[in-house]
Amino acid sequence: MPLLPVRWRWLVASGFLLCAPIVAGMAWLVLTALFDRVHGLVPAGPLAPENWAFVGSPSVGGRPPAVVALLNSVLFSFAVAAVAIVVASMAAYAISCLHFPGRSLYLAVVLVLHAFPAVSLLIAIFYILRVLGLFDTLVGVILVKTALELPLGIWLMKGFFDFLSWEMEMAALVDGMSRWGVFWKVALPMVRPGLLALGTFALLSAWGEFILPFTLIVSSRSWTLATYLQSFLTEAFTDFGMVAAVGLFYALPVLVLFGLGQRYLLNLYGGGVKG
Amino acid sequence: MRGIEVRLEGLSKHFGRVVALRSLDLEVRAGEMVAFLGPSGCGKTTTLLLVAGIYRPTTGAIYFGDRRVDGLHPRDRDVGMVFQSYALYPHLTLFENIAFPLRLKRRPEAEVRAKVSQTAELLGIGHVLDRRPGQVSGGQQQRAALARALVKEPQVLLLDEPLSNLDAQVRLQARAEIRRLQRDLGVTTILVTHDQAEALAMADRVAVFSTGEVQQYATPLELYQRPQNTFVAGFVGHPPMNVVRGRLEDGTFEADGWRCRVPRLSYRGEGYLGVRPEDLRVGGEVEARVLVAETLGREQLVTVRVGATELKLLAAQADGFAADSVVKLDIPPDRVHLFDAAGRRIG
Numbered sequence A: 001m002p003l004l005p006v007r008w009r010w011l012v013a014s015g016f017l018l019c020a021p022i023v024a025g026m027a028w029l030v031l032t033a034l035f036d037r038v039h040g041l042v043p044a045g046p047l048a049p050e051n052w053a054f055v056g057s058p059s060v061g062g063r064p065p066a067v068v069a070l071l072n073s074v075l076f077s078f079a080v081a082a083v084a085i086v087v088a089s090m091a092a093y094a095i096s097c098l099h100f101p102g103r104s105l106y107l108a109v110v111l112v113l114h115a116f117p118a119v120s121l122l123i124a125i126f127y128i129l130r131v132l133g134l135f136d137t138l139v140g141v142i143l144v145k146t147a148l149e150l151p152l153g154i155w156l157m158k159g160f161f162d163f164l165s166w167e168m169e170m171a172a173l174v175d176g177m178s179r180w181g182v183f184w185k186v187a188l189p190m191v192r193p194g195l196l197a198l199g200t201f202a203l204l205s206a207w208g209e210f211i212l213p214f215t216l217i218v219s220s221r222s223w224t225l226a227t228y229l230q231s232f233l234t235e236a237f238t239d240f241g242m243v244a245a246v247g248l249f250y251a252l253p254v255l256v257l258f259g260l261g262q263r264y265l266l267n268l269y270g271g272g273v274k275g
Numbered sequence B: 001m002r003g004i005e006v007r008l009e010g011l012s013k014h015f016g017r018v019v020a021l022r023s024l025d026l027e028v029r030a031g032e033m034v035a036f037l038g039p040s041g042c043g044k045t046t047t048l049l050l051v052a053g054i055y056r057p058t059t060g061a062i063y064f065g066d067r068r069v070d071g072l073h074p075r076d077r078d079v080g081m082v083f084q085s086y087a088l089y090p091h092l093t094l095f096e097n098i099a100f101p102l103r104l105k106r107r108p109e110a111e112v113r114a115k116v117s118q119t120a121e122l123l124g125i126g127h128v129l130d131r132r133p134g135q136v137s138g139g140q141q142q143r144a145a146l147a148r149a150l151v152k153e154p155q156v157l158l159l160d161e162p163l164s165n166l167d168a169q170v171r172l173q174a175r176a177e178i179r180r181l182q183r184d185l186g187v188t189t190i191l192v193t194h195d196q197a198e199a200l201a202m203a204d205r206v207a208v209f210s211t212g213e214v215q216q217y218a219t220p221l222e223l224y225q226r227p228q229n230t231f232v233a234g235f236v237g238h239p240p241m242n243v244v245r246g247r248l249e250d251g252t253f254e255a256d257g258w259r260c261r262v263p264r265l266s267y268r269g270e271g272y273l274g275v276r277p278e279d280l281r282v283g284g285e286v287e288a289r290v291l292v293a294e295t296l297g298r299e300q301l302v303t304v305r306v307g308a309t310e311l312k313l314l315a316a317q318a319d320g321f322a323a324d325s326v327v328k329l330d331i332p333p334d335r336v337h338l339f340d341a342a343g344r345r346i347g
Ligand SMILES: Nc1ncnc2c1ncn2[C@@H]1O[C@H](COP(=O)(O)OP(=O)(O)O)[C@@H](O)[C@H]1O
Pocket: B015, B018, B019, B020, B038, B039, B040, B041, B042, B043, B044, B045, B046, B047
């Protein structure tokens, strides 16, 4: 790789500088979770396995076992990502490639929906879920979270579908495909990078979601890791070592996922589709 | 593979308030090759997509032989189509691209292999079948698209500007190739093009389109010799015909500052005189001033001014046309085309 010009090196350096607080925060999290005491960013005590006791314990102080919260989080995030991918890609395809009355109005409304802060809708959502009998269920939160992810997802996917070759789809029709076949077998494979991007964003956004599970779920068996972590913070005496360990436990699955999928992700984004 | 007759009756297509095609009646004989010729935006592609079944007509009917097809899904029409962009699937090899229609019909693997390689050989792309569209030349992509359209042995072949993305050299070759192939296979073919030379060279008959209407539907020779209106007169032939506005009197045509003799007609009044550059001669009685002479190779295209009118004439390269010199033009009365004030042919 050629060396960057000097001016660019400054840019890169300031980039690193801006990231520094986050990196320091992560380092603190890891160290605090592993050691008994930490001064600044220097461990000042023996290893502290007792910080991790929560992993094995059945349930403490009204909390579910950690594994249950973990499974709920996994279920929640993947369900949100899956539903968002399916619904957003179909809606975006319709907006981008099909002609129907009210198309531009629909697109405008979708954008306005995205402008609403989720918090401002909480009370209304609470009542709606109560009426539907979905309050205090994971399914209810999944639906709400997916709905909030959809506007951005639809716009993202529309951008990808807009670049599809209309003639290519028509060629498939003439060659003997059904309209559905064209969507599934010609259009979708060509927007795979978009699907993957949407899936990743929705997954991460759901994984980090706190407000929705916190307000819409009461029973501890449906807690996600975000609410599980929060429950440690509100105790009279906050054990920072344990909070850090729970935080790390919460962050770990995402890091592992990225580690495994990194090569695949880079390939997909770099490869693209050219005609 | 035998072609089938294609008949369009009162066919029209509106997109909202845009009228892309208004009431088209046209019939293509079985095995014939017909060109849709016209400037861009005049409804040629729309008509082709109506025949293919991509669009539903606003009014009118489409028949293949005795069968009415305008309500049918594209796959039930048995047409092959080459799109302007070729529309090959970029992630599939040429082989899989060509095999695509057969795979959709769930043909046995052996038949697919045989048909694909046979069609590919016919088009001279047998040696690049394992490559993807992005890895072959434009000419090979065009042939692959043609092979994909032909492999299912359609009764009707639709070509939308199939040569417009090729360089001049390859284009001439492809013209002759497509024509030969079409004759051999006997498939009824509609070719869309904006290039009048291509239409005249390839088609049995040409339909000249302008703003959603067919202006004239005739053989290439007839279009050239007897254009039905000033639009066709100006569009068909290269270099284009000189079309001059003026007054038609008894046996003379009078324009701004000059006049010439024309055949006697009963029509009098405003009208147009058309004369092809190749029909203009030097050595008559119309006085003209030479503006510029452009070399075309074997010939030169000379622009002259007569009165307030500019005319173009084709002359042998050897004739000298010095700028600003004065020449006497001969406008042979038996070679002129006369049109009435609305631009319709009258003689
Ligand atoms: N899908 C469409 N929606 C709206 N207008 C269209 C559509 N397709 C074509 N048109 C309009 O119809 C007219 C004819 O288009 P087209 O058939 O593509 O012309 P050509 O192929 O002769 O260049 C143009 O004015 C074009 O803008």
